[in-house]
Amino acid sequence: DAGITQSPRHKVTETGTPVTLRCHQTENHRYMYWYRQDPGHGLRLIHYSYGVKDTDKGEVSDGYSVSRSKTEDFLLTLESATSSQTSVYFCAISGGQNSYEQYFGPGTRLTVT
Amino acid sequence: SQQGEEDPQALSIQEGENATMNCSYKTSINNLQWYRQNSGRGLVHLILIRSNEREKHSGRLRVTLDTSKKSSSLLITASRAADTASYFCATAEDDYKLSFGAGTTVTVRA
Numbered sequence: 001d002a003g004i005t006q007s008p009r010h011k012v013t014e015t016g017t018p019v020t021l022r023c024h025q026t027e028n029h030r031y032m033y034w035y036r037q038d039p040g041h042g043l044r045l046i047h048y049s050y051g052v053k054d055t056d057k058g059e060v061s062d063g064y065s066v067s068r069s070k071t072e073d074f075l076l077t078l079e080s081a082t083s084s085q086t087s088v089y090f091c092a093i094s095g096g097q098n099s100y101e102q103y104f105g106p107g108t109r110l111t112v113t
Numbered sequence: 114s115q116q117g118e119e120d121p122q123a124l125s126i127q128e129g130e131n132a133t134m135n136c137s138y139k140t141s142i143n144n145l146q147w148y149r150q151n152s153g154r155g156l157v158h159l160i161l162i163r164s165n166e167r168e169k170h171s172g173r174l175r176v177t178l179d180t181s182k183k184s185s186s187l188l189i190t191a192s193r194a195a196d197t198a199s200y201f202c203a204t205a206e207d208d209y210k211l212s213f214g215a216g217t218t219v220t221v222r223a
Binding site for chain 2: 031033035040041042043044045048050058059090092094095099100101102103104105106107
């Protein structure tokens with residue numbers, strides 16, 4: 001398995017609180033991605049990074065921000081969590097030898113009450 | 114919006130049978146990929162086919178790509194219980210971003 005970890009793996013939080021999810025890789029891959037997965041929607045891209053301090057928005061970026069201060073870490077922040085952000089969040093990386101393939105972390109299940 | 118759409122949404126087959134699922138997409142692509150997701154786990158990359166390729170094999174997997182119809186198919190031959198999972202197609206345009214479909218859920222009955 002590619003060296004990708006996500007923390008926390010499960011979190012329950014209240015509406016209006018800030019939440020930060022962490023993705024950590026040991027593969028030195030250039031690209032990192034945050035997706036959310038909801039029933040009937042597959043995976044939707046929230047934000048992605050193409051290098052340290054280089055990030056861009058994805059399809060569903062409203063209400064989310066990201067930061068990448070080191071190659072290995074990509075943080076996703078929900079500034080003020082809402083119930084519509086209850087989802088499973090996946091981090092992925094790419095840019096290795098098989099450069100277009102993405103490798104996924106185990107996911108974080110977030111519940112906003 | 115999602116680029117790829119899989120069909121069918123769900124598929125139930127007997128062990129040993131073949132499973133075929135299809136993916137249609139809307140715009141020009143650089144490559145198309147298929148991923149598998151077991152329940153409660155992250156996605157695992159299965160196979161990538163480039164826009165200038167028509168067919169690709171990997172073990173019991175066969176993928177076809179028809180760019181004129183903007184469609185792809187994934188065939189799993191001689192299915193096993195361990196093939197029970199959700200399968201997603203993902204399309205890549207000019208950059209490293211992928212657009213995923215909603216997936217096909219495959220159940221292999223013993």
